[in-house]
Amino acid sequence: MNVIRCKPNPQTSKRRKDMNTRTIPFAFTIFVVVVSGCSESASPEGEHSDTTQTEETPMLSEQLEEKAAASVTRIPADVRQTYAEAVETVRGTGIEKSAKQVGDAAIDAELSGWDGSSVKLSELWQEGPIVLMWYRGGWCPYCNIQLRAMQQSMDKIEDAGAKLVVLTPELPEKAKETADTNDLDIVALHDKGSAVAKDYGLVFQLPEPIIPAYRDKLKLPEYNGDDAMELPLAATYVIDQSGKITYAFLDADYKKRAEPADVIEAVKAAVQ
Template identity: 80%
Template sequence: MNTRTIPLTITMIAFALSAVSGCTGSANSQDERTDTTQSGEIPMLSKQLEEKAAASVTRIPEDVRQTYAQAIETVRATGIEKSARQVGDTAIDAQLSGWDGKSVKLSDLWQEGPIVLMWYRGGWCPYCNIQLRAMQQSMDKIENAGAKLVILTPELPEKAKETAEANELNIVALHDKGSAVAQKYGLVFELPEAIVPAYRDKLKLPEYNGNDAMELPLAATYVIDKSGKITYAFLDADYKKRAEPADVIEAVKTAAQQ
């Protein structure tokens, strides 16, 4: 399944940013944690994702679940988690815009301070929607730690707007057209043949992304410091696993001190 083929108020232009109007170390899987909340306030994202996955067991046939599980392992077997940009690598710069028409250059942001760069796959993905809501809930903590949140997505700007509205998010995600930036980070993979029909015909991926490419980016999260260096990377082939906000916040605190 591999080819190399974003409020300082809560106004987000794909990142918590009011000025312009998706820990050092790499995490390739979610660490084990106790069933608590972050700072006693925000439910842990991993717990929410696990509950969503458990609920799917009762409504998705076993054979279908096995097909998706195998697809995840197919992605992992390509080595994409290791071949994508890692901690210590130089971040990729890009000029992007969201559905509000505002343009943002990534390096202009990280030169002001650390950024959290996060991809979500699309509004059709329930795990992405859970993560987006969790990150918005964590925005104050991310900002207080010294960073801006930058969210990228391959879905069309109008679809990203629908995703924000459906989840009651104050987010304007930047459009990574054709996953061009994700490609440069080494995050893009081809969908395994067995699940292409579901993504193409049921989830309507071409309608969301505006092209017929049967590919997606990993739901990756990076922290990038002021020098443009990656200081934290969450890369997991399993789309049900996402960077824990508490870990991201700790990574931001470390990056802000460098």
């Protein structure tokens, strides 16, 4: 059963072809499972390797750092400080250590995508390893960069023997908009109310100082369909055929994400 790619339409194919003729400043990625934020340094199992990529495909960390650097010129210093303190508040809860870790049993769930398909996670990992990744929402530029980067690595992930499964708390219609906007072939699965993310221990309450921005400016309730001021970490797991977690990237800093090259190496290790 292949639940990862949706059929590209002619317009999407044309846009993607046109994009290949010019330099793309940022890369995004997605399949369906959302989690957000993570800590400044990943857990030992999720540390970055020194793996380098080609000049045409810069490392995801470089793209994210470029985005963060650009924000310095347009976001006031006091606002940036507030967000930085919020990240530390989330990290201080210990969520990076209390969430599911390498060696833990994965949590099964049945989810549906915006295309109407239904997916049972255990049925997927019984066929072969899966890469389970959460993104916070299409309103998050760092999520979009990661989604595009993961899609660019899709063939390598599949060649290594795994399927990419992306979860998100945003409503199916919003997830479809995210896919269309970023020319993604991946169908994100709806983690309603971040229920699966909660089972993995990935959900945190937004610190009080940043709630107005998420509620009133980013319109989080409109994206997620509820008034909960909470989000999942932008976590990435590799789950082997036995249903065991063999790789985990957990960081409270929403600007840090799992490097695709590291994920691919983790997949290769999982199939050995």
